[in-house]
Amino acid sequence: MREILREVALAVITAALSAAILAPTFLILKLLIDIGVYDAALPAVVGFGLLLAYVLRRETVGR
Amino acid sequence: MDSGLLFIGFIVAVALVFDFFNGFHDAANSVATVVSTRVLSPGQAVVWAAFFNFVAAFGLGVHVANTIGKGVIETNVIDERLILSALIGAIVWDVITWRWGLPTSSSHALIGGLAGAAIAKAGTDAVIGSGLQKISAFIVISPMVGFIAATFLALAISHIYSRQAPSTVQGVFRRLQLLSAAVYSLGHGTNDAQKTMGVIAVLLFTTGHMGGEFHVPLWVILSAHAAIALGTLFGGWRIVRTMGLGITKLEPHDGFAAEAASAAAILFATQVGIPVSTTHTIAGGIIGVGSTKRLSAVRWGVAVNMVIAWILTIPASGLIAGVAYLIAREF
Numbered sequence: 001m002r003e004i005l006r007e008v009a010l011a012v013i014t015a016a017l018s019a020a021i022l023a024p025t026f027l028i029l030k031l032l033i034d035i036g037v038y039d040a041a042l043p044a045v046v047g048f049g050l051l052l053a054y055v056l057r058r059e060t061v062g063r
Numbered sequence: 064m065d066s067g068l069l070f071i072g073f074i075v076a077v078a079l080v081f082d083f084f085n086g087f088h089d090a091a092n093s094v095a096t097v098v099s100t101r102v103l104s105p106g107q108a109v110v111w112a113a114f115f116n117f118v119a120a121f122g123l124g125v126h127v128a129n130t131i132g133k134g135v136i137e138t139n140v141i142d143e144r145l146i147l148s149a150l151i152g153a154i155v156w157d158v159i160t161w162r163w164g165l166p167t168s169s170s171h172a173l174i175g176g177l178a179g180a181a182i183a184k185a186g187t188d189a190v191i192g193s194g195l196q197k198i199s200a201f202i203v204i205s206p207m208v209g210f211i212a213a214t215f216l217a218l219a220i221s222h223i224y225s226r227q228a229p230s231t232v233q234g235v236f237r238r239l240q241l242l243s244a245a246v247y248s249l250g251h252g253t254n255d256a257q258k259t260m261g262v263i264a265v266l267l268f269t270t271g272h273m274g275g276e277f278h279v280p281l282w283v284i285l286s287a288h289a290a291i292a293l294g295t296l297f298g299g300w301r302i303v304r305t306m307g308l309g310i311t312k313l314e315p316h317d318g319f320a321a322e323a324a325s326a327a328a329i330l331f332a333t334q335v336g337i338p339v340s341t342t343h344t345i346a347g348g349i350i351g352v353g354s355t356k357r358l359s360a361v362r363w364g365v366a367v368n369m370v371i372a373w374i375l376t377i378p379a380s381g382l383i384a385g386v387a388y389l390i391a392r393e394f
Contacts, residue, residue: 007234
């Protein structure tokens with residue numbers, strides 16, 4: 001019972017934390033769209049995605 | 064009953080069949096991770112996803128339906144034949160690519176169909192360039208955002224749980240996957256059903272069956288959600304495996320990260336009124352979590368096929384719809 005309660009508590013904390021991690025990504029995108037820069041949103045997202053993929057490639061080499 | 068109304072009823076039925084097959088085909092995306100990690104049985108998972116597909120009818124707005132109805136092509140060129148041709152273009156392209164095994168998007172096919180039929184009828188002026196540009200940008204933005212958000216979430220989760228016992232991690236994420244699958248199904252239900260709603264609503268509006276102002280009637284909202292939920296329900300286990308296991312091997316915490324990030328990306332797009340491919344968005348999320356282990360863990364062929372699908376879908380479905388319109392015009 002104690003273990004189950006612990007798992008439920010951890011699940012609630014993780015869900016809240018996930019929302020806190022995801023929210024800024026969408027706030028930035030919404031900001032780009034609200035100021036009417038659709039043209040900037042595409043290269044910004046793609047550029048950031050490629051940069052992230054590059055960093056992951058460096059960090060995960062040899063794993 | 065006059066033949067004009069019967070013809071409209073027939074087109075509404077075709078649109079709902081398109082919606083049903085959207086749910087049927089995408090059932091795999093909604094439940095693959097909960098089934099492959101054995102959180103739910105295939106039967107339970109499909110009912111779970113279908114329930115949230117239908118619940119999405121309430122409270123999530125009709126921004127995407129408005130975009131489909133008023134933001135892709137000029138409403139003054141729309142008639143019954145044009146809508147039927149657009150649906151034919153989308154359905155035929157979906158069937159062709161299903162045979163080829165290309166992961167295309169029904170949403171992009173529908174938009175291409177609308178644009179192609181409108182161009183065949185009234186030339187390029189009939190297409191709302193800014194609307195099509197916005198939707199085209201999100202073809203790439205949506206899976207890329209799914210990728211980025213899922214990567215951050217997967218990295219944070221692996222950091223936070225690095226010192227926890229594997230049994231605890233399993234227990235936590237088995238529960239959380241129920242939540243992420245539910246939210247993903249909400250996103251899938253609302254974004255995809257609204258495309259059908261938009262098509263039906265604009266058909267009713269332009270044929271004078273709606274009154275003076277464009278809106279989405281409640282019966283259209285409920286029937287579109289019922290169609291997609293039934294499609295998910297009948298989609299079943301046979302096609303569940305592809306998405307969860309086709310791109311990279313998933314653990315429960317990976318499944319949660321991919322689903323939660325993709326769901327957030329789809330719900331975000333829905334709120335800003337952009338129709339997106341739910342399949343491509345979750346594929347981006349799954350690639351994101353796979354990349355945090357090592358890039359070679361991802362089967363990049365799936366990503367390459369997705370890019371081919373991005374490039375081909377709108378022009379190809381547009382071409383089929385255009386030809387369908389030129390034929391339909393003769394009758």
